Amino acid sequence: MEKPEAEIPQTPDDRAEKEEESKVSQRAQEFLQVFKKGAEFTQELLRINEKLRYRVVRLEEENNDFRRAMQPETAIQDLERRIQELVREKEELREKYANIEQENQDFAQRYVEIEEENNNLANLYIASYQLHSTLDYREVLQIILEIVINLIGAEEFVLLLRDEKKDKLLVVAAEGISQDDFPAVTIGEGIIGKVAETGENYIRKDFASPEKTEINNPLVCIPLKIKEYVIGVIVLYRLLRQKTQFAEVDYELFTLLAGHAATAIFSSRLYSESERRLSTFRGFIDLLTR
Template sequence: MTDREDERGPAKRAEEFLQVFKKGAEFTQEILKDNERLRYQILELEERLKLREDMGGTGDSVSDKLLERIQVLEKEKKEILERILHVEAENVDFANRYVEVESENNMLANLYIASYQLHSTLDFREVLQVITEIIINLIGAEEFAIMLLDEKTNKLQAMAGEGLELKELPTIGLGEGVIGQMAKTGENYFIDDMENYVRDYAHPIVCIPLKIKEHVIGVIVIYKLLTQKSRFAEVDYELFTLLAGHAATAIFSSKLYSESERKLSTIQGFIELLTK
Protein backbone atom coordinates (compact mmCIF):
# COMPACT_ATOMS: atom_id res chain seq x y z
CA MET A 1 0.00 0.00 0.00
CA THR A 2 1.46 3.41 -0.97
CA ASP A 3 1.67 6.50 1.25
CA ARG A 4 -0.95 8.11 -0.95
CA GLU A 5 -3.39 5.26 -0.29
CA ASP A 6 -2.69 5.49 3.47
CA GLU A 7 -3.52 9.21 3.44
CA ARG A 8 -6.91 8.52 1.88
CA GLY A 9 -7.86 6.38 4.83
CA PRO A 10 -10.64 3.78 5.24
CA ALA A 11 -13.42 6.33 4.92
CA LYS A 12 -12.23 7.47 1.47
CA ARG A 13 -11.82 3.89 0.22
CA ALA A 14 -15.25 3.00 1.56
CA GLU A 15 -16.74 6.03 -0.25
CA GLU A 16 -15.07 4.97 -3.50
CA PHE A 17 -16.38 1.45 -3.00
CA LEU A 18 -19.94 2.75 -2.57
CA GLN A 19 -19.57 4.84 -5.73
CA VAL A 20 -18.72 1.68 -7.67
CA PHE A 21 -21.96 0.04 -6.47
CA LYS A 22 -23.94 3.19 -7.29
CA LYS A 23 -22.60 3.28 -10.85
CA GLY A 24 -23.38 -0.40 -11.24
CA ALA A 25 -26.98 0.18 -10.12
CA GLU A 26 -27.41 3.09 -12.56
CA PHE A 27 -25.96 1.01 -15.41
CA THR A 28 -28.34 -1.86 -14.61
CA GLN A 29 -31.35 0.50 -14.69
CA GLU A 30 -30.30 1.83 -18.10
CA ILE A 31 -29.98 -1.72 -19.46
CA LEU A 32 -33.49 -2.58 -18.22
CA LYS A 33 -34.98 0.52 -19.89
CA ASP A 34 -33.16 -0.15 -23.17
CA ASN A 35 -34.26 -3.78 -23.10
CA GLU A 36 -37.92 -2.86 -22.67
CA ARG A 37 -37.78 -0.20 -25.42
CA LEU A 38 -36.13 -2.58 -27.91
CA ARG A 39 -38.68 -5.32 -27.25
CA TYR A 40 -41.59 -2.99 -28.10
CA GLN A 41 -39.80 -1.72 -31.20
CA ILE A 42 -39.38 -5.30 -32.44
CA LEU A 43 -43.09 -5.98 -31.96
CA GLU A 44 -43.98 -2.78 -33.81
CA LEU A 45 -41.69 -3.60 -36.76
CA GLU A 46 -43.04 -7.14 -37.02
CA GLU A 47 -46.59 -5.76 -37.12
CA ARG A 48 -45.72 -3.32 -39.91
CA LEU A 49 -44.03 -6.07 -41.93
CA LYS A 50 -47.07 -8.32 -41.71
CA LEU A 51 -49.35 -5.44 -42.68
CA ARG A 52 -47.36 -4.77 -45.87
CA GLU A 53 -47.39 -8.45 -46.86
CA ASP A 54 -51.15 -8.73 -46.32
CA MET A 55 -51.94 -5.60 -48.35
CA GLY A 56 -50.39 -7.27 -51.44
CA GLY A 57 -52.91 -10.17 -51.46
CA THR A 58 -56.09 -10.53 -53.59
CA GLY A 59 -59.74 -11.44 -52.86
CA ASP A 60 -63.06 -12.03 -54.62
CA SER A 61 -64.61 -8.80 -53.40
CA VAL A 62 -64.02 -5.74 -51.29
CA SER A 63 -66.21 -7.15 -48.50
CA ASP A 64 -64.37 -10.48 -48.48
CA LYS A 65 -61.05 -8.66 -48.36
CA LEU A 66 -62.17 -6.50 -45.46
CA LEU A 67 -63.61 -9.48 -43.53
CA GLU A 68 -60.48 -11.52 -44.10
CA ARG A 69 -58.32 -8.59 -43.08
CA ILE A 70 -60.32 -8.07 -39.89
CA GLN A 71 -59.92 -11.73 -38.93
CA VAL A 72 -56.19 -11.59 -39.55
CA LEU A 73 -55.85 -8.41 -37.55
CA GLU A 74 -57.87 -9.86 -34.67
CA LYS A 75 -55.62 -12.92 -34.60
CA GLU A 76 -52.49 -10.79 -34.75
CA LYS A 77 -53.86 -8.50 -32.08
CA LYS A 78 -54.32 -11.49 -29.78
CA GLU A 79 -50.78 -12.72 -30.50
CA ILE A 80 -49.32 -9.26 -29.90
CA LEU A 81 -51.19 -8.88 -26.61
CA GLU A 82 -49.88 -12.26 -25.46
CA ARG A 83 -46.36 -11.29 -26.41
CA ILE A 84 -46.71 -7.93 -24.65
CA LEU A 85 -47.85 -9.71 -21.50
CA HIS A 86 -44.85 -12.00 -21.79
CA VAL A 87 -42.52 -9.01 -22.19
CA GLU A 88 -44.09 -7.26 -19.19
CA ALA A 89 -43.67 -10.41 -17.10
CA GLU A 90 -40.01 -10.56 -18.08
CA ASN A 91 -39.57 -6.89 -17.22
CA VAL A 92 -41.11 -7.46 -13.79
CA ASP A 93 -38.75 -10.39 -13.27
CA PHE A 94 -35.77 -8.24 -14.30
CA ALA A 95 -36.91 -5.47 -11.94
CA ASN A 96 -37.27 -7.91 -9.03
CA ARG A 97 -33.85 -9.35 -9.68
CA TYR A 98 -32.42 -5.85 -9.86
CA VAL A 99 -33.94 -4.98 -6.45
CA GLU A 100 -32.47 -8.16 -4.95
CA VAL A 101 -29.03 -7.46 -6.39
CA GLU A 102 -29.14 -3.84 -5.26
CA SER A 103 -30.13 -4.93 -1.74
CA GLU A 104 -27.28 -7.42 -1.57
CA ASN A 105 -24.84 -4.83 -2.93
CA ASN A 106 -25.92 -2.35 -0.26
CA MET A 107 -25.48 -5.00 2.43
CA LEU A 108 -22.02 -5.91 1.16
CA ALA A 109 -21.05 -2.25 0.96
CA ASN A 110 -22.20 -1.70 4.54
CA LEU A 111 -20.29 -4.78 5.69
CA TYR A 112 -17.23 -3.52 3.81
CA ILE A 113 -17.40 -0.23 5.74
CA ALA A 114 -18.11 -2.05 9.00
CA SER A 115 -15.07 -4.31 8.54
CA TYR A 116 -12.89 -1.21 8.17
CA GLN A 117 -14.34 0.17 11.39
CA LEU A 118 -13.73 -3.13 13.18
CA HIS A 119 -10.08 -3.28 12.19
CA SER A 120 -9.36 0.44 12.55
CA THR A 121 -8.88 0.20 16.33
CA LEU A 122 -7.12 -2.10 18.77
CA ASP A 123 -9.01 -0.81 21.79
CA PHE A 124 -11.04 -3.72 23.18
CA ARG A 125 -14.03 -1.62 24.30
CA GLU A 126 -14.17 0.25 21.00
CA VAL A 127 -14.21 -3.04 19.10
CA LEU A 128 -17.16 -4.28 21.18
CA GLN A 129 -18.99 -0.99 20.53
CA VAL A 130 -18.46 -1.26 16.76
CA ILE A 131 -19.76 -4.86 16.78
CA THR A 132 -22.82 -3.70 18.73
CA GLU A 133 -23.58 -1.00 16.13
CA ILE A 134 -23.16 -3.49 13.27
CA ILE A 135 -25.61 -5.95 14.86
CA ILE A 136 -28.19 -3.17 15.30
CA ASN A 137 -27.81 -1.54 11.88
CA LEU A 138 -27.04 -4.49 9.59
CA ILE A 139 -28.78 -7.39 11.32
CA GLY A 140 -31.68 -5.41 12.81
CA ALA A 141 -31.44 -6.80 16.36
CA GLU A 142 -32.99 -4.97 19.32
CA GLU A 143 -32.00 -7.20 22.25
CA PHE A 144 -28.72 -9.11 22.12
CA ALA A 145 -25.43 -9.77 23.87
CA ILE A 146 -21.81 -10.53 22.99
CA MET A 147 -20.53 -13.32 25.24
CA LEU A 148 -16.83 -14.17 25.36
CA LEU A 149 -15.21 -17.43 26.48
CA ASP A 150 -12.85 -17.48 29.45
CA GLU A 151 -10.40 -20.20 28.47
CA LYS A 152 -9.30 -20.68 32.08
CA THR A 153 -12.81 -21.50 33.34
CA ASN A 154 -14.36 -22.59 30.01
CA LYS A 155 -17.34 -20.33 30.72
CA LEU A 156 -19.12 -17.75 28.55
CA GLN A 157 -19.81 -14.34 30.06
CA ALA A 158 -21.68 -11.35 28.58
CA MET A 159 -19.26 -8.50 27.84
CA ALA A 160 -21.46 -6.14 25.81
CA GLY A 161 -24.99 -5.93 24.47
CA GLU A 162 -28.10 -3.86 23.79
CA GLY A 163 -31.60 -3.79 25.31
CA LEU A 164 -30.58 -6.10 28.17
CA GLU A 165 -29.13 -5.89 31.65
CA LEU A 166 -25.89 -7.79 31.21
CA LYS A 167 -25.78 -8.78 34.86
CA GLU A 168 -29.06 -10.67 34.35
CA LEU A 169 -27.50 -12.96 31.75
CA PRO A 170 -26.16 -16.17 33.30
CA THR A 171 -22.58 -17.38 32.98
CA ILE A 172 -22.74 -20.45 30.76
CA GLY A 173 -20.29 -23.34 30.70
CA LEU A 174 -18.93 -24.73 27.47
CA GLY A 175 -21.36 -27.40 26.26
CA GLU A 176 -24.23 -26.29 28.55
CA GLY A 177 -27.63 -25.72 26.91
CA VAL A 178 -28.11 -24.24 23.44
CA ILE A 179 -25.54 -21.45 23.86
CA GLY A 180 -22.84 -23.63 25.40
CA GLN A 181 -23.41 -26.33 22.81
CA MET A 182 -23.10 -23.91 19.89
CA ALA A 183 -19.89 -22.52 21.42
CA LYS A 184 -18.56 -26.05 21.67
CA THR A 185 -19.49 -27.21 18.16
CA GLY A 186 -19.00 -23.87 16.38
CA GLU A 187 -22.35 -24.20 14.58
CA ASN A 188 -24.92 -21.42 13.99
CA TYR A 189 -28.30 -21.73 15.68
CA PHE A 190 -31.64 -20.22 14.56
CA ILE A 191 -34.97 -20.85 16.30
CA ASP A 192 -37.75 -22.42 14.19
CA ASP A 193 -40.76 -20.44 15.51
CA MET A 194 -39.96 -16.74 15.95
CA GLU A 195 -43.58 -15.56 16.18
CA ASN A 196 -44.37 -17.40 19.43
CA TYR A 197 -40.96 -16.90 21.00
CA VAL A 198 -40.80 -15.73 24.63
CA ARG A 199 -37.45 -14.40 25.79
CA ASP A 200 -35.36 -17.01 27.53
CA TYR A 201 -31.75 -16.09 28.34
CA ALA A 202 -30.69 -19.72 28.01
CA HIS A 203 -32.52 -20.17 24.69
CA PRO A 204 -32.03 -17.22 22.22
CA ILE A 205 -33.59 -16.95 18.77
CA VAL A 206 -30.08 -16.77 17.27
CA CYS A 207 -26.68 -17.95 18.50
CA ILE A 208 -23.64 -17.25 16.30
CA PRO A 209 -20.21 -18.50 17.41
CA LEU A 210 -17.32 -16.07 16.99
CA LYS A 211 -14.68 -18.23 15.33
CA ILE A 212 -11.10 -17.87 14.14
CA LYS A 213 -10.90 -20.87 11.83
CA GLU A 214 -12.24 -23.61 14.13
CA HIS A 215 -11.35 -21.89 17.41
CA VAL A 216 -14.40 -20.35 19.15
CA ILE A 217 -13.69 -17.31 21.34
CA GLY A 218 -17.31 -16.38 22.11
CA VAL A 219 -20.86 -16.09 20.76
CA ILE A 220 -23.40 -13.49 19.67
CA VAL A 221 -26.86 -14.24 21.13
CA ILE A 222 -29.98 -12.41 19.88
CA TYR A 223 -33.27 -12.36 21.80
CA LYS A 224 -35.37 -9.85 19.85
CA LEU A 225 -35.39 -8.19 16.41
CA LEU A 226 -36.42 -4.63 15.63
CA THR A 227 -40.17 -4.11 15.02
CA GLN A 228 -39.76 -3.56 11.27
CA LYS A 229 -37.86 -6.84 10.89
CA SER A 230 -40.14 -9.86 11.34
CA ARG A 231 -37.85 -12.51 9.88
CA PHE A 232 -34.38 -13.11 8.48
CA ALA A 233 -33.65 -12.76 4.76
CA GLU A 234 -31.26 -15.05 2.90
CA VAL A 235 -28.58 -12.36 2.88
CA ASP A 236 -28.77 -12.18 6.70
CA TYR A 237 -27.40 -15.70 7.06
CA GLU A 238 -24.41 -14.74 4.91
CA LEU A 239 -23.92 -11.58 6.97
CA PHE A 240 -23.91 -13.61 10.18
CA THR A 241 -21.11 -15.81 8.88
CA LEU A 242 -19.03 -12.88 7.59
CA LEU A 243 -19.65 -10.80 10.71
CA ALA A 244 -18.68 -13.66 13.04
CA GLY A 245 -15.31 -14.05 11.32
CA HIS A 246 -14.50 -10.32 11.25
CA ALA A 247 -15.73 -9.73 14.80
CA ALA A 248 -13.78 -12.69 16.20
CA THR A 249 -10.55 -11.51 14.55
CA ALA A 250 -11.02 -7.93 15.79
CA ILE A 251 -11.79 -9.06 19.35
CA PHE A 252 -8.87 -11.48 19.46
CA SER A 253 -6.44 -8.86 18.10
CA SER A 254 -7.60 -6.19 20.55
CA LYS A 255 -7.28 -8.58 23.51
CA LEU A 256 -3.75 -9.55 22.48
CA TYR A 257 -2.86 -5.89 22.09
CA SER A 258 -4.29 -5.03 25.53
CA GLU A 259 -2.35 -7.88 27.14
CA SER A 260 0.87 -6.87 25.43
CA GLU A 261 0.35 -3.27 26.53
CA ARG A 262 -0.11 -4.40 30.15
CA LYS A 263 3.00 -6.58 30.00
CA LEU A 264 5.00 -3.75 28.46
CA SER A 265 3.80 -1.37 31.15
CA THR A 266 4.80 -3.88 33.85
CA ILE A 267 8.26 -4.39 32.33
CA GLN A 268 8.78 -0.65 32.05
CA GLY A 269 7.80 -0.33 35.71
CA PHE A 270 10.38 -2.92 36.75
CA ILE A 271 13.05 -1.22 34.62
CA GLU A 272 12.30 2.14 36.24
CA LEU A 273 12.55 0.57 39.71
CA LEU A 274 15.88 -1.07 38.86
CA THR A 275 17.35 2.09 37.35
CA LYS A 276 16.36 4.11 40.39
Protein backbone atom coordinates in the same frame (compact mmCIF):
# COMPACT_ATOMS: atom_id res chain seq x y z
CA MET B 1 -63.53 76.71 -130.19
CA GLU B 2 -62.88 73.06 -130.37
CA LYS B 3 -65.57 70.98 -131.56
CA PRO B 4 -66.64 68.14 -129.02
CA GLU B 5 -66.03 64.63 -130.14
CA ALA B 6 -69.14 63.08 -131.24
CA GLU B 7 -70.49 60.13 -129.13
CA ILE B 8 -70.46 56.82 -130.88
CA PRO B 9 -73.81 55.45 -130.66
CA GLN B 10 -74.18 51.99 -128.84
CA THR B 11 -75.83 49.21 -130.41
CA PRO B 12 -78.25 46.92 -128.50
CA ASP B 13 -75.80 44.05 -128.76
CA ASP B 14 -73.12 46.09 -127.01
CA ARG B 15 -75.39 46.84 -124.14
CA ALA B 16 -76.41 43.26 -123.71
CA GLU B 17 -72.81 42.19 -123.71
CA LYS B 18 -71.90 44.66 -120.96
CA GLU B 19 -74.77 43.57 -118.76
CA GLU B 20 -73.69 39.98 -119.20
CA GLU B 21 -70.12 40.80 -118.10
CA SER B 22 -71.37 42.67 -115.04
CA LYS B 23 -73.52 39.71 -113.97
CA VAL B 24 -70.61 37.26 -114.34
CA SER B 25 -68.36 39.49 -112.26
CA GLN B 26 -70.96 39.77 -109.50
CA ARG B 27 -71.45 36.02 -109.40
CA ALA B 28 -67.72 35.51 -109.27
CA GLN B 29 -67.52 37.82 -106.24
CA GLU B 30 -70.33 35.94 -104.52
CA PHE B 31 -68.67 32.63 -105.17
CA LEU B 32 -65.39 33.93 -103.80
CA GLN B 33 -67.16 35.04 -100.62
CA VAL B 34 -68.79 31.66 -100.16
CA PHE B 35 -65.49 29.92 -100.81
CA LYS B 36 -63.72 32.02 -98.16
CA LYS B 37 -66.42 31.27 -95.60
CA GLY B 38 -66.17 27.62 -96.46
CA ALA B 39 -62.42 27.73 -95.95
CA GLU B 40 -62.82 29.40 -92.54
CA PHE B 41 -65.44 26.87 -91.52
CA THR B 42 -63.18 24.03 -92.54
CA GLN B 43 -60.33 25.48 -90.45
CA GLU B 44 -62.67 25.72 -87.46
CA LEU B 45 -63.78 22.14 -87.97
CA LEU B 46 -60.19 20.98 -88.09
CA ARG B 47 -59.41 22.72 -84.77
CA ILE B 48 -62.45 21.21 -83.09
CA ASN B 49 -61.53 17.85 -84.51
CA GLU B 50 -58.03 18.13 -83.03
CA LYS B 51 -59.44 18.99 -79.61
CA LEU B 52 -61.86 16.13 -79.71
CA ARG B 53 -59.15 13.69 -80.67
CA TYR B 54 -57.05 14.80 -77.71
CA ARG B 55 -60.01 14.47 -75.42
CA VAL B 56 -60.77 11.01 -76.75
CA VAL B 57 -57.19 9.90 -76.07
CA ARG B 58 -57.39 11.23 -72.50
CA LEU B 59 -60.71 9.55 -71.89
CA GLU B 60 -59.38 6.28 -73.22
CA GLU B 61 -56.45 6.48 -70.86
CA GLU B 62 -58.72 7.27 -67.93
CA ASN B 63 -61.01 4.53 -68.97
CA ASN B 64 -58.13 2.07 -69.02
CA ASP B 65 -57.06 3.15 -65.55
CA PHE B 66 -60.57 2.72 -64.24
CA ARG B 67 -60.83 -0.60 -65.88
CA ARG B 68 -57.62 -1.79 -64.31
CA ALA B 69 -58.71 -0.48 -60.91
CA MET B 70 -62.15 -1.89 -61.17
CA GLN B 71 -61.17 -5.29 -62.31
CA PRO B 72 -62.65 -7.26 -59.39
CA GLU B 73 -60.20 -10.15 -59.22
CA THR B 74 -57.07 -8.01 -59.14
CA ALA B 75 -58.53 -5.58 -56.63
CA ILE B 76 -59.60 -8.36 -54.26
CA GLN B 77 -56.29 -10.09 -54.62
CA ASP B 78 -54.50 -6.87 -53.84
CA LEU B 79 -56.65 -6.27 -50.81
CA GLU B 80 -56.25 -9.82 -49.58
CA ARG B 81 -52.50 -9.58 -49.98
CA ARG B 82 -52.49 -6.30 -48.07
CA ILE B 83 -54.64 -7.78 -45.31
CA GLN B 84 -52.29 -10.72 -45.00
CA GLU B 85 -49.33 -8.39 -44.79
CA LEU B 86 -51.03 -6.34 -42.11
CA VAL B 87 -52.00 -9.43 -40.12
CA ARG B 88 -48.43 -10.71 -40.33
CA GLU B 89 -47.14 -7.30 -39.32
CA LYS B 90 -49.57 -7.19 -36.40
CA GLU B 91 -48.47 -10.65 -35.24
CA GLU B 92 -44.84 -9.62 -35.45
CA LEU B 93 -45.53 -6.46 -33.49
CA ARG B 94 -47.52 -8.41 -30.92
CA GLU B 95 -44.67 -10.88 -30.56
CA LYS B 96 -42.14 -8.07 -30.26
CA TYR B 97 -44.32 -6.33 -27.68
CA ALA B 98 -44.62 -9.55 -25.67
CA ASN B 99 -40.85 -10.05 -25.83
CA ILE B 100 -40.19 -6.48 -24.75
CA GLU B 101 -42.74 -6.80 -21.98
CA GLN B 102 -41.05 -9.98 -20.81
CA GLU B 103 -37.64 -8.33 -21.03
CA ASN B 104 -38.98 -5.39 -19.11
CA GLN B 105 -40.26 -7.65 -16.37
CA ASP B 106 -36.97 -9.50 -16.29
CA PHE B 107 -35.11 -6.22 -15.99
CA ALA B 108 -37.42 -5.01 -13.23
CA GLN B 109 -36.97 -8.31 -11.39
CA ARG B 110 -33.22 -8.18 -11.90
CA TYR B 111 -33.18 -4.58 -10.71
CA VAL B 112 -34.94 -5.57 -7.49
CA GLU B 113 -32.53 -8.46 -6.99
CA ILE B 114 -29.50 -6.28 -7.65
CA GLU B 115 -30.86 -3.59 -5.36
CA GLU B 116 -31.31 -6.18 -2.63
CA GLU B 117 -27.86 -7.61 -3.26
CA ASN B 118 -26.45 -4.12 -3.17
CA ASN B 119 -28.16 -3.49 0.17
CA ASN B 120 -26.83 -6.74 1.54
CA LEU B 121 -23.31 -6.05 0.34
CA ALA B 122 -23.46 -2.54 1.79
CA ASN B 123 -24.45 -3.98 5.18
CA LEU B 124 -21.70 -6.59 5.07
CA TYR B 125 -19.09 -4.12 3.84
CA ILE B 126 -19.89 -1.63 6.58
CA ALA B 127 -19.99 -4.27 9.30
CA SER B 128 -16.66 -5.70 8.15
CA TYR B 129 -15.11 -2.24 7.70
CA GLN B 130 -16.18 -1.12 11.16
CA LEU B 131 -15.05 -4.32 12.86
CA HIS B 132 -11.54 -3.90 11.51
CA SER B 133 -11.39 -0.13 11.86
CA THR B 134 -9.88 -0.21 15.33
CA LEU B 135 -7.59 -2.22 17.58
CA ASP B 136 -9.18 -0.89 20.73
CA TYR B 137 -10.91 -3.79 22.48
CA ARG B 138 -13.71 -1.64 23.98
CA GLU B 139 -14.37 -0.03 20.63
CA VAL B 140 -14.58 -3.42 18.94
CA LEU B 141 -17.18 -4.54 21.49
CA GLN B 142 -19.13 -1.31 20.92
CA ILE B 143 -19.07 -1.85 17.16
CA ILE B 144 -20.38 -5.40 17.57
CA LEU B 145 -23.26 -4.02 19.68
CA GLU B 146 -24.00 -1.36 17.05
CA ILE B 147 -24.06 -3.93 14.26
CA VAL B 148 -26.40 -6.22 16.17
CA ILE B 149 -28.74 -3.35 17.10
CA ASN B 150 -28.74 -1.31 13.92
CA LEU B 151 -28.11 -3.80 11.14
CA ILE B 152 -29.72 -6.94 12.57
CA GLY B 153 -32.33 -5.20 14.69
CA ALA B 154 -31.96 -6.93 18.06
CA GLU B 155 -33.36 -5.40 21.21
CA GLU B 156 -32.04 -7.81 23.83
CA PHE B 157 -28.77 -9.67 23.46
CA VAL B 158 -25.46 -10.48 25.15
CA LEU B 159 -21.90 -11.03 24.00
CA LEU B 160 -20.10 -13.80 25.85
CA LEU B 161 -16.39 -14.53 25.59
CA ARG B 162 -14.58 -17.69 26.60
CA ASP B 163 -12.54 -17.50 29.77
CA GLU B 164 -9.65 -19.87 29.05
CA LYS B 165 -8.80 -20.51 32.69
CA LYS B 166 -12.31 -21.31 33.88
CA ASP B 167 -13.39 -22.77 30.50
CA LYS B 168 -16.62 -20.79 30.77
CA LEU B 169 -18.33 -18.11 28.80
CA LEU B 170 -18.55 -14.72 30.53
CA VAL B 171 -20.63 -11.73 29.52
CA VAL B 172 -18.57 -8.79 28.25
CA ALA B 173 -21.30 -6.66 26.69
CA ALA B 174 -25.09 -6.60 26.71
CA GLU B 175 -28.05 -4.64 25.43
CA GLY B 176 -31.50 -4.67 27.01
CA ILE B 177 -30.33 -7.24 29.59
CA SER B 178 -28.47 -6.60 32.85
CA GLN B 179 -24.89 -7.75 32.40
CA ASP B 180 -24.52 -8.36 36.13
CA ASP B 181 -27.50 -10.72 36.28
CA PHE B 182 -26.28 -12.90 33.45
CA PRO B 183 -24.57 -16.05 34.79
CA ALA B 184 -21.37 -17.60 33.43
CA VAL B 185 -22.11 -20.38 30.97
CA THR B 186 -20.27 -23.68 31.11
CA ILE B 187 -19.04 -24.96 27.76
CA GLY B 188 -21.24 -27.83 26.58
CA GLU B 189 -24.14 -27.00 28.90
CA GLY B 190 -27.46 -25.71 27.70
CA ILE B 191 -28.10 -24.24 24.26
CA ILE B 192 -25.43 -21.54 24.58
CA GLY B 193 -22.83 -23.97 25.97
CA LYS B 194 -23.55 -26.46 23.17
CA VAL B 195 -23.13 -23.76 20.52
CA ALA B 196 -19.76 -22.85 22.06
CA GLU B 197 -18.78 -26.53 22.04
CA THR B 198 -19.93 -27.41 18.52
CA GLY B 199 -19.39 -24.08 16.75
CA GLU B 200 -22.76 -24.44 15.01
CA ASN B 201 -25.27 -21.57 14.76
CA TYR B 202 -28.52 -21.97 16.67
CA ILE B 203 -31.75 -20.37 15.47
CA ARG B 204 -34.95 -21.09 17.37
CA LYS B 205 -37.81 -22.37 15.24
CA ASP B 206 -40.46 -20.51 17.17
CA PHE B 207 -39.75 -16.91 16.26
CA ALA B 208 -42.08 -15.31 18.82
CA SER B 209 -40.20 -14.29 21.94
CA PRO B 210 -41.72 -15.05 25.36
CA GLU B 211 -42.97 -12.18 27.51
CA LYS B 212 -40.09 -12.56 29.94
CA THR B 213 -36.60 -13.24 28.70
CA GLU B 214 -35.36 -16.72 29.61
CA ILE B 215 -31.59 -17.07 29.70
CA ASN B 216 -31.71 -20.68 28.49
CA ASN B 217 -34.18 -20.00 25.69
CA PRO B 218 -32.35 -17.77 23.23
CA LEU B 219 -33.64 -16.83 19.79
CA VAL B 220 -30.26 -16.99 18.06
CA CYS B 221 -26.76 -18.05 19.12
CA ILE B 222 -23.84 -17.14 16.89
CA PRO B 223 -20.49 -18.71 17.77
CA LEU B 224 -17.50 -16.41 17.29
CA LYS B 225 -14.85 -18.59 15.69
CA ILE B 226 -11.25 -18.32 14.65
CA LYS B 227 -10.96 -21.24 12.27
CA GLU B 228 -12.70 -23.94 14.32
CA TYR B 229 -11.93 -22.53 17.74
CA VAL B 230 -14.85 -20.78 19.44
CA ILE B 231 -13.76 -17.71 21.41
CA GLY B 232 -17.27 -16.53 22.30
CA VAL B 233 -20.96 -16.44 21.48
CA ILE B 234 -23.43 -13.70 20.59
CA VAL B 235 -26.83 -14.58 22.06
CA LEU B 236 -29.96 -12.82 20.79
CA TYR B 237 -33.13 -12.97 22.90
CA ARG B 238 -35.48 -10.43 21.42
CA LEU B 239 -35.71 -8.42 18.24
CA LEU B 240 -37.00 -4.87 17.83
CA ARG B 241 -40.81 -4.77 17.60
CA GLN B 242 -40.69 -3.75 13.92
CA LYS B 243 -38.43 -6.68 13.09
CA THR B 244 -40.84 -9.53 12.53
CA GLN B 245 -38.58 -11.96 10.69
CA PHE B 246 -35.01 -12.46 9.60
CA ALA B 247 -34.00 -11.31 6.15
CA GLU B 248 -31.47 -13.02 3.89
CA VAL B 249 -28.86 -10.46 4.88
CA ASP B 250 -29.24 -11.29 8.58
CA TYR B 251 -27.93 -14.81 8.02
CA GLU B 252 -25.05 -13.31 6.05
CA LEU B 253 -24.39 -10.98 8.95
CA PHE B 254 -24.43 -13.91 11.38
CA THR B 255 -21.75 -15.60 9.27
CA LEU B 256 -19.77 -12.40 8.99
CA LEU B 257 -19.94 -11.78 12.72
CA ALA B 258 -18.92 -15.36 13.45
CA GLY B 259 -15.63 -14.85 11.63
CA HIS B 260 -14.85 -11.14 11.58
CA ALA B 261 -16.05 -10.23 15.06
CA ALA B 262 -13.98 -13.10 16.43
CA THR B 263 -10.78 -11.98 14.71
CA ALA B 264 -11.44 -8.33 15.58
CA ILE B 265 -11.91 -9.23 19.26
CA PHE B 266 -8.90 -11.55 19.23
CA SER B 267 -6.54 -9.08 17.54
CA SER B 268 -7.68 -6.15 19.69
CA ARG B 269 -7.12 -8.25 22.82
CA LEU B 270 -3.65 -9.23 21.63
CA TYR B 271 -2.90 -5.62 20.80
CA SER B 272 -4.10 -4.45 24.22
CA GLU B 273 -2.05 -7.20 25.85
CA SER B 274 1.07 -6.30 23.89
CA GLU B 275 0.54 -2.61 24.66
CA ARG B 276 0.20 -3.45 28.35
CA ARG B 277 3.35 -5.59 28.26
CA LEU B 278 5.24 -2.93 26.35
CA SER B 279 4.24 -0.39 28.94
CA THR B 280 5.41 -2.75 31.73
CA PHE B 281 8.75 -3.34 29.98
CA ARG B 282 9.22 0.37 29.50
CA GLY B 283 8.54 0.85 33.21
CA PHE B 284 11.19 -1.77 34.07
CA ILE B 285 13.70 -0.27 31.70
CA ASP B 286 13.04 3.19 33.12
CA LEU B 287 13.62 1.79 36.62
CA LEU B 288 16.85 0.03 35.58
CA THR B 289 18.29 2.96 33.69
CA ARG B 290 17.66 5.57 36.37
